[in-house]
Amino acid sequence: MAVAMAARETTPLRDPLERAERRWAAKIAVLYGALVGFWIFIQSGLPLRALFGFELERIGFLQTLNAWFFVLASAWLLYLLVGRHIASIREAETALRLRDRAIESSVNAILITENRGADNPIVYVNPAFERITGYPRADVLGKDPRFLYGEDRDQKGLEEIRAATREARAGHAVLRNYRADGTVFWNDLHIAPVRDGEGRVTHYVGIQNDVTEARTYLDVLAYQENYDTLTRLPNRTLLQDRIGQAITHAERYQTIVAVAIVNVDNFKLINDSLGYQAGDALLKLLAARIQSRVRSLDTVARLGADEFAITSFEHNNARAASSEVRGVLDAVGRPFVINEREVFITCCAGVAFYPQDGQDTESLLKCAHSALHRAKAQGRNVLHFYAPEMDARMNERFQLENKLRRAVDNRELRLHYQPQVDLRTGRVMGAEALIRWPHPELGMISPARFIPLAEETGLIVPIGEWTMRTACMDNRSWQAAGLPPVVIGVNVSAHQFSRGDLVSVVERVLKDTGLDPRFLELELTESVIMENANEVLLTLLRLRKMGVQLAIDDFGTGYSSLSYLRRFPIQRVKIDQSFIKDITSNPDDAAIAKAVISLGHSLRLEVIAEGVESKEQVAFLRAADCDQKQGYYFSRPVPAADFERLLREGRRLVFDEGPAAGVLEGL
Structure with a gap:
């Protein structure tokens, strides 16, 4: 043929x-x-x-x-x-x-060349060849097909084609070829020899398939396997490879490798306040700034969300590597301009070194993460280096997290109620529901240990719903028993707000328990309100329309913005116990407490003081016209059965200016 x-x-x-x-x-x-x-x-x-x-x-x-x-x-x-x-x-x-x-109709390009040793002139091409390459038939007949390679004559696949022609056999390769207009296309080339009656190779038939789209898709997949699509930095996969190379280099030349993990402080606030597009823009700018502060031989990678990693090697001592990371944190502290607005952020970083902290990639990353966790616990803009005792803390945290998950599943958590007393009548008007964890092996675990962990892991969402449901069930049972109706306050976390289903959760709980909404109070902190003020406002308006009571907890310890007291449908503010502790001895705390009480009343809000522990504090608050108090002076948080007994006995706080002030009395 x-x-x-x-x-x-x-x-x-x-x-x-x-x-x-x-x-x-x-x-x-x-x-x-x-x-x-x-x-x-x-x-x-x-x-x-x-x-x-x-x-x-x-x-x-x-x-x-x-x-x-x-x-x-x-x-x-x-x-x-x-x-x-x-x-x-x-x-x-x-x-x-x-x-x-x-x-002639084939979608694949077909060309036939004559075998003349070093030169193989084209003797036939089909229309698909003209369409794919852009070269007319008349322009290519008599030419060697090598013109399709352009100047790219050292491609890996060309050696296979050359070997096939030398050995007079079939061959296959994927090559970069160039069209008549100079654009590149990927050619999946198959060649086969044609022999005459005596077995001599007289011609070669070549079949070309344009696989540019498939090759581009594979290139994209390969890129995505190794790079972050947003910042175009290496991802965790490529980072691990680079760390391995750095360790190999350090072993040979007896140098130090530093692995630092950098995390943006409170990045969620950026997304919530400026929007996710602004958050993405900030991450791109942050990635570029970090890269500008390290050497070209170092690797900057994005591990996910707001977390980055830096691998630095060829250091003779840890001080040089540390100063590089410190320089990154300092550079991050300068303002970023996003949508013509200046945005300030800070970062924390954890650093681990080879060989003293870890001998392989995984151990170095693990140690750097431990150091980062320690840095985050100490505040913002903190640089911390790994120390062996951190492993014990991380293991303890891991064990506690597992125990907490089992506690949620096994219903180990309990609710205690701390009474809230009217400072005019001494009557119990309500209570705050507080979570307690009596672990069967470790005993009573402080909320200060497991509540932050629940916030970090997201367990606070199911725990929060369980708390609300249990408090409503207890309150409804007390009312069914004929006891005086009281308002039970339940703390709500930022995670419960961010999920977007808080209103439906409250509706479901109230419907299931049959509790009147006016006897449920949701307590939220200033920081929860201010993190995403507009969305929180809409949620609170819907809750208030249902009849649920709303209170600001720990007032004065957060953003202390007074505008939200006017904008948001709040009924009560709770003065944080840090201002109550020294009101009888510290004029500043006394002035703050009086100002909050006055401000609340001017906005037609009830004011309740937390952490009241002495009759002197009670006397001060009554003189300042505070509405209610909560604290050990009347009662510690007690189990549901004890709180029910307190209501059943009608116990109240008796006010007396004499020695008997604050005596509990049953009615």
Whole structure:
């Protein structure tokens, strides 16, 4: 097939037709020769005289008849043979047209080259070749296909193609080729030799498939496997490889490798206040700034969300690596401009060193994370180095988290209630529900240990719903028993607000327990309100419309913005115990407490003081016209059964200016 193409550029695939012609010509020659030989033999008269004893005259007559028979028989045989020949030619031509049409219609580019050793000129290309490469057929016939490679002659796949032509065998490679307009496309090339009757390679057939889209897709996947799509920094996978290379280098040259993990302080506030697009823009700027503060041989990677990692090596001591990380934190402290606004952030960082803190990639990352966790616990903009005792703290935290998860599943948590007393009548008006964890092995675990952990892990959401449901069930049961109705306050965390389903949770709990909404109070801190003020406002308006009471807890310890007291549908503010502790001895605390009480009343809000522990404090608060108090002076937080007994007995706080001030009395 290819030999005929080389000889006849305008009519490819002619070999089968030529072979058919030769076969039928040979058949005609053989048959005709046999017939003529037979005729000559008969014409000689020998067979007639020998077999039948015919005379010459009679033999002459028979020879004449034989001659006519020969003419007729020859004509008939020639007719049959030529007819068969013409039919076979037509069949071959039809097959050739079909093959030719298939090649011309192929979506893959097909080219045929003549084998001339070092040079392999093109003798045929199909229309798909013209479409894919942009080169007209007339411009490429006679040229070596190497022009498709452009200047890119050192591609890895070319060696396979060269080896295939040297060894006269089939070959395959994916190559970068260049179109007529100079654009690049990826060519999935298959070549195969064409041999003549003696086994010599006369031509090569090449089939080209444009796989640019597939190759681009694979490149994108490969990029995504190793790089962060937002910041275009290496991701964790590539970081681990780079750390491994740095360790290998450090082992050879006896140097130090530093692995630092950097985390943005309170990044959620950026997203909530400025929006996620601004948050993404900040991460891009932050990535660029971190890169600008490290050396070109160091690696900066994004591990996820607001966490980055720096791998620095070729240091002779830890001080040099530490100063580099410290420089990064200092640079981060400068303002970023986002949407024409200046945004200030801080970061914490944890650092671990090879070889003293870890001998492999995983251990270094683990130690750096431990150091980061310690830095975050100490505040903002803190740099902390790994120390072995951190592992014990991290393990303790891990164990406590597992125990807390089991406690939630096994219903180990309990609610205690701390009464809230009216400072005018001494009556119990309500209580705050406080979580307690009596662990079967560790005993009573302080809320200061497990509440922050619940916040970090998200367990505060199911714990918060359980607290609300249990408090509402207890309150409803007390009312059903005929006890005086009281308002039970339940703390709400930022996580419960951020989930967006707090209203539906409250509705479901109230419906399931049958409690009137006015006897449920949700307590939230100033920081919860200010983190996403607009969304929180909408949620609080819906809750207030349901009839639920709303209070600001720990007032004065958060953002201390007074505008939200006017904007938000709040009924009560709770003065933080830090201001109550020294109100009888510290004029500043006394002034603050009086100011909060006055401010609350001017906004038609009730004011309750937390942490009241002495009769002197009670006397001060009553003189300042504070509405209610909560604290050990009247009662510690008590189990539900004890609080029910307190209500049933009608106990109240008796006010007396004499020695008996603050005596509990049953009514």
